[in-house]
Amino acid sequence: MTVGQDLKAPLPPTAVSRAGRMRGTALRSAGALLAVLLLVLAVFASLAIGSKAIPPGDVLRLLLHPDNSDAAHVIHDLRVPRTLLGIGVGACLALAGALMQALTRNPLADPGILGVEAGAVVAIAVAIGLFGLHDLRDFVWFSFAGSAAAAVVVYLIGSSGRSGATPVRLALAGTAVSAALASATQAFALTDPEAFNQYRYWGTGALSGHDLSVVIRVAPFMAIGLVIAMSLGNSLNALALGDDAGRALGVRPGRTRVLGVIAVTLLCGAATAAVGPIGFIGLIVAQAARLAVGQDNRWVLLYSALLGPVLLLVSDIVGRLVLWPAELEAGVVTAFIGMPVFLALVRRRRIAQL
Amino acid sequence: MNALNTTRRPGPEKSVRPGFTVTLPGRGVSFRVSLRVVLTGTVLAVAVAALTVLAIGTGQYPIAPADVLRALAGNGQRAHMFVVETLRLPRVLTGLLVGAALGLAGAVFQSLTRNPLGSPDIIGFTTGAATGALIQIIVLGGGMAAVAGGALTGGLVTSLVVYLLAFRDGVQGYRLILVGIAINGGLVATNIYLIARAEFADAHVAATWMTGNLNGRGWGHVNLLVSTLVILIPVTLALGRRLKLMELGDELATALGVRVESSRLWLMLLGVALTAVATVASGPIPFVALAAPQLARRLARSAAPVLVLSCLMGALLLVAGDMAAQRLMAPTQLPVGVMTGSLGGVYLVWVLVSGWRKR
Numbered sequence: 001m002t003v004g005q006d007l008k009a010p011l012p013p014t015a016v017s018r019a020g021r022m023r024g025t026a027l028r029s030a031g032a033l034l035a036v037l038l039l040v041l042a043v044f045a046s047l048a049i050g051s052k053a054i055p056p057g058d059v060l061r062l063l064l065h066p067d068n069s070d071a072a073h074v075i076h077d078l079r080v081p082r083t084l085l086g087i088g089v090g091a092c093l094a095l096a097g098a099l100m101q102a103l104t105r106n107p108l109a110d111p112g113i114l115g116v117e118a119g120a121v122v123a124i125a126v127a128i129g130l131f132g133l134h135d136l137r138d139f140v141w142f143s144f145a146g147s148a149a150a151a152v153v154v155y156l157i158g159s160s161g162r163s164g165a166t167p168v169r170l171a172l173a174g175t176a177v178s179a180a181l182a183s184a185t186q187a188f189a190l191t192d193p194e195a196f197n198q199y200r201y202w203g204t205g206a207l208s209g210h211d212l213s214v215v216i217r218v219a220p221f222m223a224i225g226l227v228i229a230m231s232l233g234n235s236l237n238a239l240a241l242g243d244d245a246g247r248a249l250g251v252r253p254g255r256t257r258v259l260g261v262i263a264v265t266l267l268c269g270a271a272t273a274a275v276g277p278i279g280f281i282g283l284i285v286a287q288a289a290r291l292a293v294g295q296d297n298r299w300v301l302l303y304s305a306l307l308g309p310v311l312l313l314v315s316d317i318v319g320r321l322v323l324w325p326a327e328l329e330a331g332v333v334t335a336f337i338g339m340p341v342f343l344a345l346v347r348r349r350r351i352a353q354l
Numbered sequence: 355m356n357a358l359n360t361t362r363r364p365g366p367e368k369s370v371r372p373g374f375t376v377t378l379p380g381r382g383v384s385f386r387v388s389l390r391v392v393l394t395g396t397v398l399a400v401a402v403a404a405l406t407v408l409a410i411g412t413g414q415y416p417i418a419p420a421d422v423l424r425a426l427a428g429n430g431q432r433a434h435m436f437v438v439e440t441l442r443l444p445r446v447l448t449g450l451l452v453g454a455a456l457g458l459a460g461a462v463f464q465s466l467t468r469n470p471l472g473s474p475d476i477i478g479f480t481t482g483a484a485t486g487a488l489i490q491i492i493v494l495g496g497g498m499a500a501v502a503g504g505a506l507t508g509g510l511v512t513s514l515v516v517y518l519l520a521f522r523d524g525v526q527g528y529r530l531i532l533v534g535i536a537i538n539g540g541l542v543a544t545n546i547y548l549i550a551r552a553e554f555a556d557a558h559v560a561a562t563w564m565t566g567n568l569n570g571r572g573w574g575h576v577n578l579l580v581s582t583l584v585i586l587i588p589v590t591l592a593l594g595r596r597l598k599l600m601e602l603g604d605e606l607a608t609a610l611g612v613r614v615e616s617s618r619l620w621l622m623l624l625g626v627a628l629t630a631v632a633t634v635a636s637g638p639i640p641f642v643a644l645a646a647p648q649l650a651r652r653l654a655r656s657a658a659p660v661l662v663l664s665c666l667m668g669a670l671l672l673v674a675g676d677m678a679a680q681r682l683m684a685p686t687q688l689p690v691g692v693m694t695g696s697l698g699g700v701y702l703v704w705v706l707v708s709g710w711r712k713r
Contacts, residue, residue, distance in 0.1 A: 108532070113539065168528040172471040175535050176702050179475065179640055183695025186565050191686060193558065200557055204543075204550045279539055328547070335543030342536040343519060346529060 035306035042313040046083040051325035081212045087309040092267040094308025095229045097282015102236045103260045108167045111268045112279025114174035118181040119150025120272035129188035143273035148265040205278035205331020218270040225266030233298030278331040280338020394654045398666040410442045448571040450669040451579040452632040457668020459628040460643030465597040465659040473644040474629040478534040480638040481541040482512025491560045492552040502634040513626045566639035566691025575635045590624045598658040641698025
């Protein structure tokens with residue numbers, strides 16, 4: 001596990017003095033409150049802004065007391081499901097990114113970059129193309145299988161050998177796995193024009209065009225994934241010291257990793273099945289969270305779960321505005337926001353040395 | 355270049371591998387060729403020739419190998435002559451040349467980035483080319499020549515951007531790869547967006563092109579490939595002999611008389627040009643550039659890049675892949691890119707697992 005030594009050595013929580021810890025906790029809690037506030041703002045904006053702008057005053061009123069006006073229909077039938085999906089998917093992908101970064105000890109880990117989403121996509125393409133399953137309830141299981149397989153492959157690569165996986169190797173392997181899976185997806189899409197037509201829209205990662213039933217169907221899986229992920233903070237902190245130190249602190253490394261992979265599978269599988277592949281959310285949010293709160297994974301996970309939805313909702317809103325009154329899909333916007341962040345990370349000397 | 359002449363110091367317990375010393379007349383340049391490399395090259399060349407004949411013979415109208423040879427020599431039956439000359443031969447030749455170009459480009463890139471997974475498609479060239487082509491097909495609605503031009507422009511611009519962004523007191527392999535991945539991510543999203551926005555017919559054409567395809571390739575494609583590769587391949591092979599020294603590390607290579615940064619730039623340009631020509635002819639075909647050099651290196655058990663063998667291996671892989679793509683789900687003709695992409699995935703797992711076991 002030499003990779004870990006190159007990382008900025010994560011301080012064990014006990015190494016900080018009690019007073020410092022209290023102050024840190026207060027600051028971090030305040031930050032978390034701020035994140036909640038941002039989230040509320042983003043949700044509100046997501047309900048109000050769009051090709052039909054609705055005055056902020058009306059949003060709350062129509063939300064609580066729907067009349068039969070156009071605005072009420074727009075809010076209840078279009079923007080509420082869209083916003084709920086944004087919250088769920090954003091939280092899922094950001095948490096998955098934070099978990100993957102902690103598990104692989106790789107600052108560049110992200111469900112999109114490491115091919116987990118591509119695994120889900122190809123499995124869904126198989127479900128639709130080969131088995132003719134068109135209901136989300138049926139193909140969500142394929143999505144789980146696909147992302148689990150991809151996550152395990154990534155994990156095996158990540159934990160292989162003494163020299164371990166450098167960020168370069170992992171990112172490259174993820175890109176290559178994605179490319180291979182994408183051409184398999186193409187094979188299914190190209191042989192069936194009908195499926196191709198569906199796929200090409202779904203593949204952009206759009207939050208729009210889904211109704212409330214999609215939200216209801218994926219919500220249980222997302223919730224379970226969320227709970228598992230949030231419960232892993234302490235164990236991940238212990239494992240950051242190395243497997244032996246972790247064991248001495250009473251953490252079972254194998255169990256933590258298996259739970260981590262299960263959580264990543266549930267989070268990415270559900271998110272991808274619901275809205276298609278959306279990249280870079282995990283990378284950006286988990287990095288931002290780590291920047292804000294340091295290496296304590298409990299806080300990183302909490303911040304990720306709060307800021308992920310903010311980023312995705314803001315991306316979605318930006319997508320509604322740049323081509324107004326037409327829209328740019330959220331997945332396209334996140335890719336364009338993510339690209340410079342990734343570049344900045346790569347050009348930073350520290351990361352490059354990992 | 356003379357540095358190649360200095361005998362590689364044999365290890366204390368290991369003697370020099372069997373091989374020949376080739377001395378070029380007049381200029382006092384000579385180099386050693388390992389026996390195994392020569393043997394592997396011969397075997398590969400024979401395999402490529404045999405596969406070519408087989409590939410020309412297979413299809414909805416099968417022709418026996420003997421008849422193929424007769425038709426190629428110019429004295430077969432008229433039906434055979436027609437099928438071979440107008441339909442099958444240009445397709446197979448396009449496949450051979452594209453494969454050779456990709457294999458060579460991959461070998462150069464892997465050596466430059468010192469990474470078995472470094473290849474032009476992964477560092478963004480291919481996706482950029484696809485973006486250029488998509489803009490032509492979907493937004494501007496140009497014909498095939500315009501699409502080729504768009505692909506060329508897109509690929510070159512992307513490579514330039516990646517190179518410039520990765521530049522910081524020279525270009526390091528790992529940074530080139532990571533910057534390429536970042537740019538790649540943005541371009542993939544653009545491509546997906548363009549396809550989602552297009553009319554259905556345009557989108558289907560675009561998606562088929564993007565997969566990498568040898569269907570309906572004619573003599574025009576072959577002429578284009580021959581006229582460019584006849585320059586590019588020899589130049590790359592000549593310059594590529596520096597790669598062996600550059601793999602020793604920048605300092606050592608400089609000490610041995612290689613101008614590292616300019617060699618790197620030229621070799622990269624050549625690699626990009628090779629990929630560009632291949633992409634124009636056949637669309638972006640994944641993984642040949644990745645797999646061919648590695649397979650060639652392993653077969654030859656060579657520590658240094660084996661450029662000629664990579665060419666042969668690339669040609670072999672692509673023609674074999676195209677045959678498989680045509681026959682596997684017949685009568686549905688899959689694009690060859692689907693085949694190389696999926697096989698590439700299997701290959702990738704193998705690379706990772708074998709690297710994993712070694713440690």
